[in-house]
Amino acid sequence: MITKKLLNTEQSEIRKIFNMASKDSINLGIGEPDFNTPQNIIDACKTALDKGITSYVPNMGIPELTEAISEKLKKDNNLDIPQNKVMVTCGASEAIMLSIMAFTEKGDEVIIPNPGFVTYKNMVQLSEGKPISMDLKHENDFKIDLDDLNEKVNKNTKCIVHNSPSNPLGTVASKEEVKGLAQIAEDNEIIIISDEIYEKIIYGKKHHSPASYTDNCIVINGFSKAYAMTGWRLGYMAVNENLDSKYNIIDNVLKIHQFGFACATSFAQYGALEALNGSQQCVKDMVKEFERRRNLIYDGLKDKFKVIKPEGAFYIFPDVSEYGTGMDVAQKLIENGVLCVPGRAFGSNGENNVRFSYATSYEDIEKALEIIDKTIN
Ligand SMILES: Cc1ncc(COP(=O)(O)O)c(C=O)c1O
Known part of the structure; x- marks a missing residue:
């Protein structure tokens, strides 16, 4: 059955x-x-294939790529996340799934943006958790209502999913919203799962990551949207050392990744490496x-x-x-x-x-x- x-x-x-x-x-x-x-990314992948890079690679991702991601997080987001706390996944989707699975058991509550990307609710339900709506209302310009959010938090709340820039709203969370969210996470020992996949697709605004304001944040990002690489299925999750030493997140999610996926596609990772290191x-x-x-x-x-x-x-x-x-x-x-x-x-x-x-x-x-x-x- x-x-x-x-x-x-x-x-x-x-x-x-x-x-x-x-x-x-x-x-x-x-x-x-x-x-x-972009052609330079395709060429880097082709070169990897020509060199015979067609076998399994380390579960965490090729070291050159985790290092480049760690450098990207420093350069773009001013975050200090060492490469051994960065895991390359099969799209940001896998990273979302692993993060939600890591912190959600039967009856646990995960606060998700509503309206929001469809995966969050389903992943919470698959983990037997309870999705709780973080109401984003049109009359409030779809901004996070921090008072409303505070009221929704209780002892069963394990995570809050945050997504900026947002699918489907097209909104970009302000520094105040993000700081407020980070404060709520700090005050209540909650993990923010921050889906930053649209970080680069932004019009004259600044992207703010909750990870800049709290250690209680898992950063999720990838290559699908910024570099037009949806079919390559490459994303990543990054966890700061303080949070990881508290919960041993990377080692634990690595188990699901190892058994379910082994590694993200080997030669594709060389394309992603070029995406980060090549011209922007x-x-x-x-x-x-x-x-x-x-x-x-x-x-x-x-x-x-x-x-x-x-x-x-x-x-x-x-x-x-x-x-x-x-x-x-x-x-x-x-x-x-x-x-x-x-x-x-x-x-x-x-x-x-x-x-x-x-x-x-x-x-x-x-x-x-x-x-x-x-x-x-
Ligand atoms: C908000 C959001 N997060 C994650 C994803 C999935 O990204 P990936 O293709 O890297 O799995 C999407 C794809 O539409 C998305 O809109």
């Missing part, structure tokens, strides 16, 4: 929606960059293009819907309730050829919203805006 915890795990609502789409739909549904992986111009170019598209879609939606101008990631999350529920409007748009995701796929605070991804061409966004206009008029 399949276990109850697996049977209770829902299929991704996003998948169900995509099954309704026709081949010619304009895709504002997908959550991945439409760019190719590719990231700047992609972010510039995302920003151009962000401006186009925001300007096209702002007079029709209540909508916040995204500051990061590549999603926009308008409130469409003037025209129906998020589900109704998404369905109509999909019928009319624009693929998008109803906000409720991301939690109960998203019922009135629709998520559009602008990780698609400028021309397609222009066409989609015309269809959106016709659909609501």
Whole structure:
């Protein structure tokens, strides 16, 4: 018999929606960059293959890569995390899964952003924990309500998941929000699982990691979004020495990684190494293009819907309730050829919203805006 915890795990609502789409739909549904992986990264991977790097590599990741990640954390985030506290995983997804599994037992509570990335809730449920909503409300510009969060914390709370820049909201948490969150974690001995996968896709704002304000933070990041490497399946988790010496996190999650995955793909890790050590111009170019598209879609939606101008990631999350529920409007748009995701796929605070991804061409966004206009008029 399949276990109850697996049977209770829902299929991704996003998948169900995509099954309704026709081949010619304009895709504002997908959550991945439409760019190719930069050539220097591809070449580094090809060189590794040509050199015969096709066997297992250390479970933690190739030492050159964990070292480069440790240096990146110092350079970009001013965090001192030695390479032996950095683990390379199969995408940020695996790192999220391992972190949640490490701290969640039956009945434990994990506070997750709502609306938020779909994986968090499901991973908590698979660990037999209880997902508790950190309410991010449109009327509050989707900011963290620290008082509300404080009220939700109790003796069963083990972790808080934080995601900035946010999928699906496109918001970037301010220094005050992040500091407040860190303080709550400190006061209550809670671990923050900070999903920073969109760190580099940010428009004129500064990224703040809770790890800058508290040791009680596991940093999760990866290569999928910043370097257009979604199919390479490479991410990482990093834990500061104080937190690791308290809970022995890396050694413990390494057990799941060893038995479940062995290691992240060997030759792909050489591509990731080049991503970190090579020129960052590719990231700047992609972010510039995302920003151009962000401006186009925001300007096209702002007079029709209540909508916040995204500051990061590549999603926009308008409130469409003037025209129906998020589900109704998404369905109509999909019928009319624009693929998008109803906000409720991301939690109960998203019922009135629709998520559009602008990780698609400028021309397609222009066409989609015309269809959106016709659909609501
Ligand atoms: C917020 C967030 N975290 C993590 C991931 C997964 O990243 P990866 O491809 O590295 O597993 C995604 C992918 O959409 C995401 O949106």
